Amino acid sequence: MQSATSPKNLIRLRDLPLQELDLILERARSLKLRPSPNEFAGQTVGLLFFRGSLRTRISLEVAMHQLGGDTIELTAASDFWDLEDREGAVMDGRAPEHVKDAAAVLSRYVDALAVRTAPGARSWDVDRRDDEIATWARYATVPVINMESSLWHPLQALADRMTLKEEFAETAGKRVAVVWVHSPEPASAAVTHSFLDMALRDRMNVSIAHPQGYELDSGVMRGLEEVAAKKGCELRTGLSKEEAVEGADVVYARSWQSLETYGNPTLAASRLSRTNDWMVDRKLLDSGQSARFMHAMPIRRNIEVSDEVLDSAESLVYTQAENRLHAQKALLLHLLKKQA
Amino acid sequence: MQSATSPKNLIRLRDLPLQELDLILERARSLKLRPSPNEFAGQTVGLLFFRGSLRTRISLEVAMHQLGGDTIELTAASDFWDLEDREGAVMDGRAPEHVKDAAAVLSRYVDALAVRTAPGARSWDVDRRDDEIATWARYATVPVINMESSLWHPLQALADRMTLKEEFAETAGKRVAVVWVHSPEPASAAVTHSFLDMALRDRMNVSIAHPQGYELDSGVMRGLEEVAAKKGCELRTGLSKEEAVEGADVVYARSWQSLETYGNPTLAASRLSRTNDWMVDRKLLDSGQSARFMHAMPIRRNIEVSDEVLDSAESLVYTQAENRLHAQKALLLHLLKKQA
Amino acid sequence: MQSATSPKNLIRLRDLPLQELDLILERARSLKLRPSPNEFAGQTVGLLFFRGSLRTRISLEVAMHQLGGDTIELTAASDFWDLEDREGAVMDGRAPEHVKDAAAVLSRYVDALAVRTAPGARSWDVDRRDDEIATWARYATVPVINMESSLWHPLQALADRMTLKEEFAETAGKRVAVVWVHSPEPASAAVTHSFLDMALRDRMNVSIAHPQGYELDSGVMRGLEEVAAKKGCELRTGLSKEEAVEGADVVYARSWQSLETYGNPTLAASRLSRTNDWMVDRKLLDSGQSARFMHAMPIRRNIEVSDEVLDSAESLVYTQAENRLHAQKALLLHLLKKQA
CATH class of the missing domain: 3.40.50.1370 (Aspartate/ornithine carbamoyltransferase)
Incomplete structure (x- = not known):
């Protein structure tokens, strides 16, 4: 109507x-x-x-x-x-x-x-x-x-914000690690973009880790840097997953496709084959600060994240989905x- | 139940x-x-x-x-x-x-x-x-x-009748031109049949224009002639589009397939190729009497009807759809x- | 939730x-x-x-x-x-x-x-x-x-029980014939299993007829025999359709696939070709005791059951579907x- x-x-x-x-x-x-x-x-x-x-x-x-x-x-x-x-x-x-x-x-x-x-x-x-x-x-x-x-993907970011607000009395100042993870079928970066923008607007400090060649869109990154500058919070990128997660309160895992091989499935598969070790496991999560684990689903178990992490008390993934x-x-x- | x-x-x-x-x-x-x-x-x-x-x-x-x-x-x-x-x-x-x-x-x-x-x-x-x-x-x-x-297609004719009744204080006596228009994928004549039957029962005067070979079903036409005779209104057919629209209050455009090539796609395509000039444009519509434009949709713009007509104040197509x-x-x- | x-x-x-x-x-x-x-x-x-x-x-x-x-x-x-x-x-x-x-x-x-x-x-x-x-x-x-x-298929058996309870003041002791019928595309035996289990739990006496090679799963049959023993009612199998229906109050027709040819469509088709005479017709139904006719649908008319039986007053199939x-x-x- x-x-x-x-x-x-x-x-x-x-x-x-x-x-x-x-x-x-x-x-x-x-x-x-x-x-x-x-x-x-x-x-x-x-x-x-x-x-x-x-x-x-x-x-x-x-x-x-x-x-x-x-x-x-x-x-x-x-x-x-x-x-x-x-x-x-x-x-x-x-x-x-x-x-x-x-x-x-x-x-x-x-x-x-x-x-x-x-x-x-x-x-x-x-x-x-x-x-x-x-x-x-x-x-x-x-x-x-x-x-x-x-x-x-604003609907996912809206649910993610709800989940973070339920989990932390105060989200501003919290440290979030966004970690690229391996998947035979990586998604688009839409979820990642919307999550990052939301986290920075809420004054969270953000670290991004991904393999070489999986850099996020430069136009989106410029926009995020402006938000970070305006809000006075950190936005670090180009890190190893260990660097990103160290001291983090939240680990947000997501697989996204490489823009360098966009629209070229053969090249994309070849590049992807060298990223098999990008997974969130117990050891990685433990290097955070009682870090919660988040993922927008669907999840390839023991490829993107280990069963141990996904089924742990720190995992918020079902709550994200419900929210x-x-x-x-x-x-x-x-x-x-x-x-x- | x-x-x-x-x-x-x-x-x-x-x-x-x-x-x-x-x-x-x-x-x-x-x-x-x-x-x-x-x-x-x-x-x-x-x-x-x-x-x-x-x-x-x-x-x-x-x-x-x-x-x-x-x-x-x-x-x-x-x-x-x-x-x-x-x-x-x-x-x-x-x-x-x-x-x-x-x-x-x-x-x-x-x-x-x-x-x-x-x-x-x-x-x-x-x-x-x-x-x-x-x-x-x-x-x-x-x-x-x-x-x-x-x-x-009685549901379309019902909405068309509602649209006409909203537009005209009195529909009886109004002049309606039903104009065949070109389309690479012509529809069936079901919409046309139901519209014609409804218009004649409401004592509207009807003119039909179509290229040679696109005559309507003879059994349906006999039925329509009987309605016209009983209601005392005009039913003219075999006209050029210019003849049909002259003085019309309503121009109803519709593409229907040829019964002569029914079930023969190759022949149908060949015949269709000679009808490219059957479109309703501003000049044609203006030869009516402040004529309203109607179409049951979907519409191939600038093939069946020009943007200018479709987006004009005389176009009732969105109202037909809503009704x-x-x-x-x-x-x-x-x-x-x-x-x- | x-x-x-x-x-x-x-x-x-x-x-x-x-x-x-x-x-x-x-x-x-x-x-x-x-x-x-x-x-x-x-x-x-x-x-x-x-x-x-x-x-x-x-x-x-x-x-x-x-x-x-x-x-x-x-x-x-x-x-x-x-x-x-x-x-x-x-x-x-x-x-x-x-x-x-x-x-x-x-x-x-x-x-x-x-x-x-x-x-x-x-x-x-x-x-x-x-x-x-x-x-x-x-x-x-x-x-x-x-x-x-x-x-x-418990939902079908639930509706079948409702239908039987509507039809008979007392179902315990009634005689039910489950008759395999021919179909070019036999269903699974799930409907048959659930119906049999329900009928025996309600103390109905059951006779099963099927061509050789269409024996029901032996594990399911053992379970049904236990129910019959516990409830003190008859469970007869290996009968001809005439033996099964004689004196029956209910004839329940169903086509199910042979477990001997399970997963082998060629063998299954060959076996099936020798079962064309397995249909419920008037003569068979009349050998029951004012027998009602039941079927879980869909029904291949004049292959699984004759028009005469299906459209008779004894047919409960539409009531089963409604229930x-x-x-x-x-x-x-x-x-x-x-x-x-």
Whole structure:
């Protein structure tokens, strides 16, 4: 359904000021205790998946159900035709519908659109522009929620922030080690980007460790350095995993693909073969300061992290996953406020 | 769930007398203003897709959600086994279930069945009989709603009627031009048939333009001529697009496939290649009388209609799409009335 | 959502004592008369399909809808990654997630998990262990409901029991003939196993007829013989279909695959070709004692059973299918009881 005023979107977590974030997560904590139904009776969120998802889809579906609302799911593989996105295009090709028309019509049916885009994976210079999610936000007249784009995964960072706030009385000043880990199928760096941005805005001190060739996007790094400078906290990079974890309060593990071999699977596999020792095990975790272990899942056990760490009392991974649900409910209540 | 009395079906819009249509659309208009939830708590509509759909599926799902009910979706590609439909068949072939048993059991579970059939596309003489949708209506004991068959698309015509009634104080006597437009993938004529039938029953004067070889089904045309004669309104055909639109109050654009090349893609493509100039542009629309532009979507921009027309104030296409939702809600309230 | 105490599961119908079964089915009968909505507002059942389903999926979706709750569906083909299930595995293969992590996280989102497993179909000795469903029950912290495993189909047996109780004032002592019937695609014996176990626990006298080579699993048979001995009722096997049906009150038809040719489609097809005369027709049914006809569907008409029998007044098949809905609603109310 259409709103008279311009809708709020969530493309990056940074789109929300910290005060708003705090209000949202306060509500998330109260929803965790008492999942008040029926706020969203008769309301529907459209979930548009141009790439697959499991945790994100289910946690959003359940979030709406628990609040008395519903979701509809649109999956590129089975439901979608190709969508044209060039302005003024003469549409004699494969795409029978323009994204502006799809966004306009969907906005008449649903109360928000959550979108997971599928970058072409040919050129990082193109994909890093995140044009797809911006196009949906431009044409939709209901709030657009980013369920993961090339650069950002704000819903994961929102749940991670909730988890950190539950764990520490005060997060500012805490030391976080972000450690690249090996995986035969590394994810994108979107989760890492959103986590780093959130941690720095909360004045946490950040150390990043990764093998050579797995440097993060230089444009994103410049942005993070600015946040760190403004907030007066540390942002160290280029470290070994041992250097990064020493004295850390939190170890956040994540596998991301190399931008140097982006779009080249053969080269990427060759480079990856030399990173087998990048795993979080007991010894590494113990070099922190009673360090908690975090991971956004899915997890390849005994490749990314040892069973011993994952099943330890220090592991927050199931709590992070559960908090996806509560944080998203609070976010939906924030974005879909009725005019009334 | 089963009903004691024979259920109401909606196979053609014609199945509903105009007085009933008016009551339904009056309710649709009040639902557009205030989408009253919870009429359908605990009720479910089964959506059976033997062919894909996007607008129809989403608008029906949202319609049920907004009224407090639910849908279940059954998609031929992934969910269905083949269904046998011959009476007395010895079922030793691919089909492990008879449509009469599927319809009987589904009727015990859901409160209505909406069906989109997939004609075989080998022979128009066979497909034009619309046997599939009739079979579901025969065996189901709950209302059956046609989500598009070979011949009819009543849900689109219902929304189109709502849109016309919102636009004109009086629709009787208005001049409607139905203009065939070029598309690399023309649709079936089902939308056109249902729209024409509805317009004539509402005493609108109709002009039809299409390239040679794209004549509408002769049986359907005979039926339309009878309606026109009975209602005392004009039904002109075989016109150029310029002749049809001259003085029109409404231009309804639609691409439909040629019956002369039905089931023969090579011939169809060859014929289609000679129709590239069939598009609605500003100049054509301006030859009408402040003519509104209508289209049932999806739309190939700058092939079927120019950006200029589609994005103009005269374009009703988004309203048509939105009215699918409101009109369907009113229709469901009409068909699924509780016995109380 | 997680529960403090250990959740109730339903893997085999035998997991529920007869007194509990009677309470559940009493509630099912009252739900059949008055489908009270809104008990499950805000609650969600996760449906995990490692193999397809139609009746089971729809009846569970509608069951939750009618009680004010929701389902989410996860289908192996489209939604799932492979799941690792070995303890301590080094996960460098295809599976990017361990079933223990998937079960733990899903348990934080949903209120129950219903699972249909897909046995590997290579070795019956392996598949008969039913490891998959046991693994889900071990790792989930919410109730796990078996939607059909290699050995058991408790939801069908629950509905069958409801149907028998509606039909007979007293089921104990009634004579049931379980008759193997021919089908080009025989099902597993899971329905047969659960039905037999339920019938014997209710002190019905059972006769089983099947062609040579279609003997039931010897381990299951030993268990059934123990039940029969304890309950003091008859369990006869190795009969011709005429011997089994003579004097029977109920004829339960089902096609199941041969364990001797398990995992060998060529041999299985060859053996199957000699069983064409195994069908339930009027003459066979009439040799019973006003025998009712039962079948769990889907049904190949005039192959498994003649039209004449299936469409007769003695046929309970649509009632069995409908009772899936009511019995499952009562079961969900039993398993998902709120702590409150």
